[in-house]
Amino acid sequence: MAKSIKTIGVLTSGGDAPGMNAVIRAVVRAACANGINVKGIRKGYIGLLTNDFIELGVKDVADIIHTGGTFLYTARCEEFKMVENQKKGAEVLKENGIDALIVIGGDGSINGARRLLEFGINTICIPCTIDNDIGSTDYTIGFDTAVNTAMQAIDKIRETSTSHERCSIVEVMGRGAGYIALWCGIANGAEDILIPEKYDGDFDGLIKRLVDRIILNREKGKTHHIIVNAEGIGNTYEMAERIEKLTGIGTRATVIGYMQRGGSPTAKDRMTASLMGAYAVKLLSQGAENRVIGLRNDKLTDDDITDSLHMYKDIDNFMYEVSGIMGR
Numbered sequence: 001m002a003k004s005i006k007t008i009g010v011l012t013s014g015g016d017a018p019g020m021n022a023v024i025r026a027v028v029r030a031a032c033a034n035g036i037n038v039k040g041i042r043k044g045y046i047g048l049l050t051n052d053f054i055e056l057g058v059k060d061v062a063d064i065i066h067t068g069g070t071f072l073y074t075a076r077c078e079e080f081k082m083v084e085n086q087k088k089g090a091e092v093l094k095e096n097g098i099d100a101l102i103v104i105g106g107d108g109s110i111n112g113a114r115r116l117l118e119f120g121i122n123t124i125c126i127p128c129t130i131d132n133d134i135g136s137t138d139y140t141i142g143f144d145t146a147v148n149t150a151m152q153a154i155d156k157i158r159e160t161s162t163s164h165e166r167c168s169i170v171e172v173m174g175r176g177a178g179y180i181a182l183w184c185g186i187a188n189g190a191e192d193i194l195i196p197e198k199y200d201g202d203f204d205g206l207i208k209r210l211v212d213r214i215i216l217n218r219e220k221g222k223t224h225h226i227i228v229n230a231e232g233i234g235n236t237y238e239m240a241e242r243i244e245k246l247t248g249i250g251t252r253a254t255v256i257g258y259m260q261r262g263g264s265p266t267a268k269d270r271m272t273a274s275l276m277g278a279y280a281v282k283l284l285s286q287g288a289e290n291r292v293i294g295l296r297n298d299k300l301t302d303d304d305i306t307d308s309l310h311m312y313k314d315i316d317n318f319m320y321e322v323s324g325i326m327g328r
Contacts, residue, residue: 003285004017004099005099005100006035006036006037006085006097006099007036007037007038007039007040007097007098007099007173008027008031008036008038008039008098008099008100008101008102008281008284009039009040009053009093009096009098009100009101010024010027010038010039010040010041010056010072010101010102010104010270011040011041011042011044011045011047011048011072011100011101011102011103011104011109012024012044012070012073012074012104012105012128012266013044013045013074013075013076013077013103013104013105013109014044014071014074014105014106014108014109014129015074015077015105015106015129015130015261016068016069016074016261016262017106017128017129017130017140017141017142017143017145017146017255017261018130018141018142018145018146018214018261018262018263018264018265018266019128019141019142019265019269019272019273020069020070020072020074020104020128020142020146020273021061021064021065021067021069021070021071022064022065022141022265022269022273022274022277023104023126023128023141023273023274023276024040024056024061024070024071024104024271024272024276024279025061025064025065025274025279026273026274026275026276026277026278027054027102027277027280027281028057028058028060028061028062028279029116029278030277030280030281030282031271032057032058033063034150034285036204036281036284036285037055037057038055038056038057038097039053039054039056039098040053040054040056041053041061041072041274042053042054042072042073043072043073043074043313044073044075044076044077044105044109045075045077045079045080045089045112046077046079046080047072047073047075048050048080048089048092049077049079049080049089049092050087050090051096052186053096062143064107065136065273065274066263066264066265066270066272068145068261068262068263068264068265069262070104070299072106073088076108077112077201078142080112080115082213082227083115083250085096085114086115086116086119087119087120088163089116089121090116090119090120090121092204093100093116093121094120094121095182098121098236099122100121100122100123100124100284101113101116101121101122101123101124102123102124102125102126102153102277102280102281102284103125103126104125104126104128105122105127105128105129105139105154106127106128106129106131106133106134107129107133107134107309109125109311110125110134110292110305110308110309111309112128113305114290114305114306114309115304117211121161121291122284122290122325123290123305124183124280124283124284124288124290124292124293125291125292125293125295125305125308126141126276126277126280127140127141127220127276127292127293127294128140128142129141129142129143129181130135130162130173130174130260130261131143131173131174131175131177132174132177132179132180132182133175133176133177133182133310133313134177134263134292134294134308134313135283135308135310135311135312135313136292136293136294136301136303136308136311137293137294137295137296137301138294138313139272139298140296141262141269141272141273141276141293142163142269143179143263143269144265144266144312145263145264145265145266146173146260146261147181147183147187148266149182149256149259149260149262150170150172150173150184150256151183151187151188153254153256154170154184154188154190154226154228155188155260157170157223157226157254158188158189158226160189161224161225161252162223162259164250165223165224165249166224166249166250166251166252167214167224167225167226167227167240167243167244167249167250167251167252168224168226168227168251168252168254169227169229169236169240169243169251169252169253169254170183170184170226170227170228170229170240170254170255170256171229171230171236171253171254171255171256172228172229172230172231172256172260173231173232173257173260173261174184174196174232174256174318175232175255176196176232177179177196177197177230178193178194178196178197178198178315179207179255179315180194180230180232180260180318181193181195181228181230182195182231182319182323183317184228184323185228185323185324185327186224186319186323187225188228189226189249189326189327190226190323191213191214191217191222191225191226191227191230192210192213192223192226192227192228192326193227193228193320193323193327193328194206194227194228194229194230194233194286195230195233195315195320196230196232196233197314197315198315198320199200199233202318203234205244206221206233206234207239207243207246208296210227210239210243211243211246211247212250214243214247215247217327218249218263220261225249226240230302236253236255237253237277239253240252240253242306255256255298272295275300276300278296279292279293279300279302281312283302288302290304290305291303291304292304292308293304293306294308299328303308
C-alpha cells in the first residue's frame with residue numbers, strides 16, 4: 001500500500017527560468033486542496049543542506065504566477081555532488097517530516113533528485129529550463145518566454161543592421177542545445193542559424209561558409225545579414241571580427257545573455273507550469289514515486305527519473321531544413 005503523503009517539500013534549483021513561480025504556486029495550491037502540507041526550501045540544494053525551510057500556504061503564493069525568477073531563490077550547489085552531502089540532505093528532509101520532494105529545474109537538478117533516491121527520498125521532478133534540453137519531454141517550462149524575449153531583441157537588432165547595411169551576429173543561450181537559436185532563427189528570418197547539433201567543430205570552415213553566404217547574398221542585392229548563434233559555438237566576438245576582416249562589411253556581435261531568463265512568463269509557460277505542478281501533486285497522492293513529469297504530443301507524461309536522464313532529444317530535421325530554406 002502506498003505511503004500516505006502528509007507533507008511535501010518543494011525547491012527550485014540551477015538556472016532560473018520564467019514560470020518557476022507559477023510551478024511553485026500550482027504545487028502549493030494543489031497540495032492544500034488535497035490536505036497536504038507544503039514546506040518550501042530556499043536556495044535549492046544549498047538550502048536543503050543548511051535547513052532553510054519555510055511553511056507555504058495558499059496566501060503565500062498569491063500574485064506570483066506572472067512574475068519571473070523564483071521567490072524561493074535558486075543556486076547551483078557543487079557540494080551536493082558529494083555522497084556525504086546527499087546523505088545529509090536526505091536526513092534534513094526526514095527531520096523536517098518531508099514525505100516527498102518536488103524538484104523544479106533542469107538536468108542538473110534532476111540528477112540531484114536521483115541521488116536522493118539512494119537514501120530513501122521520494123522525488124518528483126518538474127522540467128523547468130529555458131534550454132528545452134530534457135530528453136523525456138517535448139517542452140520545458142521557460143523555453144517559450146526565453147524564445148520570445150530573444151526574438152524581440154533580434155527584431156530590434158535587425159532594424160539597426162538594415163539601417164547600417166551590416167552583418168549582425170546574435171548569440172542566444174541554450175548551453176549545448178540549439179533549440180532557442182533554431183526557433184529564433186526561423187521566427188526572426190535569420191539568414192544563418194548556428195546550433196551545436198549541426199556543428200562539426202571546424203570553426204575555420206564555419207567562418208568560410210558564412211563569408212561565402214554573406215558575399216553571395218550581397219551579390220544578389222541583400223544589404224544586411226543576420227546570424228543567430230547558439231552559445232558554445234566558438235567565440236561570437238571573434239566570429240564578427242573575422243567576418244568583417246574577410247568581407248569588408250561592418251559586422252557586429254551581440255550577446256543577449258541573461259535577459260533571456262527573466263521577465264514575465266508567457267501564457268504557454270504559465271499554463272504548462274500550472275498543469276505540471278498540479279500533476280506532480282496528483283501523482284504523489286496516487287502513490288507515484290521517483291518520476292519526471294513531461295509533455296509529449298501535448299499530453300502530460302511521467303517517466304522514471306533514471307530513465308529520463310538517459311533519454312536524448314534531437315533537433316527536428318525538418319525544422320532545420322525549413323530554417324535553411326527560409327534564410328535564403
